[in-house]
Amino acid sequence: MSGGNGQTMGGGQEPLLALHGVHKRFGGLHAVNDVSFSVAPGSIKAVIGPNGAGKTTLFNLIAGNLPVSAGTITFRGEEIQGKKTHAIARLGMARTFQNIKLFHGMTALECVMVGRHVRSRSGLFAGLFSLPSTWKEERAIRTRAMELLDFLQIADLAHVEATSLAFGQQRAVEMARALAAEPKLLLLDEPAAGLNIYETAEVARLITTVRDMGITVLLVEHDMSLVMDISDEILVLSFGAKLAEDTPANIQKNTEVINIYLGADDAA
Amino acid sequence: MSLDLFLQYLFAGITYGSIYAIVAIGFNIIYNTTGIINFAQGEFVMLGGMIAISLLEYLPLGYAIAAAVLITMAIGALIEMLFIRWLESPSVLRMIIITIGISILLRESALHIWGESIRSLPYFYGNEITTFNLGSVHISPQVVWVIVACAVMMAGLSVFFRSTPIGREMRACAANRTAALLCGINTRNMVTLSFMLSAGIGALAGCVMSPITYTQYDSGTSLAIKGFTVAILGGLGNSLAAVAAGILLGIIEAFSVSVVPLAFQDAIAIAILLLILFVKPHGIFGSSEAARLKDF
Numbered sequence: 001m002s003g004g005n006g007q008t009m010g011g012g013q014e015p016l017l018a019l020h021g022v023h024k025r026f027g028g029l030h031a032v033n034d035v036s037f038s039v040a041p042g043s044i045k046a047v048i049g050p051n052g053a054g055k056t057t058l059f060n061l062i063a064g065n066l067p068v069s070a071g072t073i074t075f076r077g078e079e080i081q082g083k084k085t086h087a088i089a090r091l092g093m094a095r096t097f098q099n100i101k102l103f104h105g106m107t108a109l110e111c112v113m114v115g116r117h118v119r120s121r122s123g124l125f126a127g128l129f130s131l132p133s134t135w136k137e138e139r140a141i142r143t144r145a146m147e148l149l150d151f152l153q154i155a156d157l158a159h160v161e162a163t164s165l166a167f168g169q170q171r172a173v174e175m176a177r178a179l180a181a182e183p184k185l186l187l188l189d190e191p192a193a194g195l196n197i198y199e200t201a202e203v204a205r206l207i208t209t210v211r212d213m214g215i216t217v218l219l220v221e222h223d224m225s226l227v228m229d230i231s232d233e234i235l236v237l238s239f240g241a242k243l244a245e246d247t248p249a250n251i252q253k254n255t256e257v258i259n260i261y262l263g264a265d266d267a268a
Numbered sequence: 269m270s271l272d273l274f275l276q277y278l279f280a281g282i283t284y285g286s287i288y289a290i291v292a293i294g295f296n297i298i299y300n301t302t303g304i305i306n307f308a309q310g311e312f313v314m315l316g317g318m319i320a321i322s323l324l325e326y327l328p329l330g331y332a333i334a335a336a337v338l339i340t341m342a343i344g345a346l347i348e349m350l351f352i353r354w355l356e357s358p359s360v361l362r363m364i365i366i367t368i369g370i371s372i373l374l375r376e377s378a379l380h381i382w383g384e385s386i387r388s389l390p391y392f393y394g395n396e397i398t399t400f401n402l403g404s405v406h407i408s409p410q411v412v413w414v415i416v417a418c419a420v421m422m423a424g425l426s427v428f429f430r431s432t433p434i435g436r437e438m439r440a441c442a443a444n445r446t447a448a449l450l451c452g453i454n455t456r457n458m459v460t461l462s463f464m465l466s467a468g469i470g471a472l473a474g475c476v477m478s479p480i481t482y483t484q485y486d487s488g489t490s491l492a493i494k495g496f497t498v499a500i501l502g503g504l505g506n507s508l509a510a511v512a513a514g515i516l517l518g519i520i521e522a523f524s525v526s527v528v529p530l531a532f533q534d535a536i537a538i539a540i541l542l543l544i545l546f547v548k549p550h551g552i553f554g555s556s557e558a559a560r561l562k563d564f
Contacts, residue, residue: 063450091451103443106436114440117433118452134432141433181452 014077016041016185016216017062022071022081024057024122024240033240034071037183044207046227049237050260055220056098058210058237063095064217070248076184076217090118091176092184096174098220102162108173109158112145115177152206168199179210186210188219194225204230228252236260251261275405277522283411285518286418290473291495292502292510293425294466299456300442300505301462308371309470309494311378316340316471318378319482321387329392333475337468337487344467346514371488372463375557389478396479410479418478421469422511433515438462442505481491490534503551514549 015038024032032054039045047055060066064085067210073081080088090097094115103111150156152172157165161175171191178186191207192200211217219228227234228248236244236251238260244251251257283327291309298306311422315490320336351366352358358366391398392413429435441448441458448455474483481487498517502509517540521533528536 065446065449083450084454086452086454089450095450097447101444101447103440103447105443106439110439112450113433114436114453115451117437138433139430172465177451 013040015051015074016076017218018074019062019157020072020074022058022061022073023069024054024061024066025069025186031240035237035240035242036071037219037235037242040232041184042211042214043232044211044219044230045233045235046231047220047235047237048222048224048227049243051238052239054240055059055237056189057240059095059189059220063093063187068167089181092181093187094178094181094185095187096178096185096189096191098170098189100167100170100174102170102173102177104163106162107159108149108154108165108169108176109142109145110144111158111162111173112148112176113141115180116141116144118181145176145180148179149173150177151179152176168196171203173193174176175206179215185216185218188217188221190220192221192223200226202245218261272404273526277526278519279405279407279411281519281522283414284521285515286415286511287473287477287491287514288479288494288498288517289511290418290421291359291491292514293507294470294496295495295499296507296510297438297469298504299499301438301459302352302363304360304367305496305499305504306463306466307364307496307497307513308374308488309466310488310490311374312340312344312467312470312488313474313477313491314378314485314488315343315374316474316476317389317465317478317487318382318387318485319471320475321389321478321483322382324389325382327547328356329390333389333472336475337471338530340471340474341464341468344463345353345460348463352463353456353460364365369474371492374532375488376488381399381484384485385486386482388482391479392476410476410478414476417472420473420495425465425469425507428556429531447553455540469530488544493534493541495538497537497544500541500544500549501551506551509551 018036018038018071020036022032022035022070035054037045047058049055057066061068061081062075064080064083064087068081071081072079075088075091075093077090080091093101094197103114106114146155146158149158152175154172154176157169157173162170165173175188175191180228188207192203195203200223207219207230219227219231226252231248232245233243234251235250236254236257243260244254244257248253294309294312295305297306298309302456316336320332321330322337347370351370356361362375381403385398391408391410393409396408399408401407427435429439435450437453438458438461440451441455442452445455448458494517498510498514501517502511502513517537520540521536524533524536
């Protein structure tokens, strides 16, 4: 990392995440077509585009849920395309889902504790055979998970089964689980989907707080006012290809972007 | 029926029921992390007993049992790594057929190593005629060993799954594999671990029951059928219900002796299995809603 810092003095900051010529084909469908972009550390970047533009596919490629057809993805200076999902997660990437994926049968606290394991576990068999250290670790995990639930203002729901919570609360649990891993990069897939206007404002505040904690955020979102308010940069996808990449102010003036949104549905 | 006889049957039922419950929990652990029924589960029980009996020549009883459990766990892990781990997203049917193949392989290997003779571990305390009296009921101390060992295993598993990081990761892997991967959990290791755990508890059950039920190269098969019946009866994946269902089946079998000939005991388990599969495939304690939430 120190060597990287030397380089950044000249040509701007080294990106945390960089995609170069990434393609994804599903049979005849070109879901992601030659997409290149980078995310600077400590920034909030949004990916927008009409339905079916390939936003969620792009997230799945970055997180390693899907293999890329071509191109490279670099995260923290390391090429991660072809790496296993859990290995990428261990490098410091966490994500939330458009349709929430919590662990059925676990309490909110337990869900967040699972997210924390990646940071604290010494090894597979240490947990089985060294009991005193396991209990100590267990307490540390529990304490940190409670702090995060408190941070997200759902500490009172810690012992409720996560999948029985209200929608907005489930989103908060998922966010806490992602933050528990202390990621360098947080991928948020439509964090405001299905939330009312007050909850959306709360999410906006939360995302900027997270960014101020030093966590870089990449999000997919349909709520344009949220995207325009909080993003440092916006990437626009259309039919799997990059249409524009600019600051919110410039994106709002970009005629091409305005056209695809007026030509598409009422998402804008 | 006199009260004494009633209690005698009841204790016999609880003893066998605890064993069925342990076999069923072995099924559940693997089902929860992989979505497959491991039909070699009964063979793990047989291997535990057989290995302990062989080791008894060189080691005292306690060490022989501990070593047998560890060796069976290693066999479980080895089987998973050889036959299952490297498969890329195999279908459930294919995996089930593989486990049936593994069960035949283990059974035939046992036949070659140990022959057809019926063996058993000695009684842990006393011998086959030692009893103590509970009121007017005569109980073999081995029955207490079986019930206590099963209860301790269930309590231990419960603590393991609730309060240790690895146990929680196994539950996470069972509940949502995609999310578990994204939390940095190596789900393949969790599958190997679930085979080890199932093999280990199966082997321990095989050791404590050996003095009462005896051990033979093919004794795993009927146990697997009973354990499978109990797992289905309780609702697949639900271990607490498996305990209740196991004891229920044990008691039904024990009392059936007073109505139908002993030879019908196995038929009862299979009849219950068929009935449940036809009428309530999610088990008497399971809900169809919970079953639908599973992605497999």
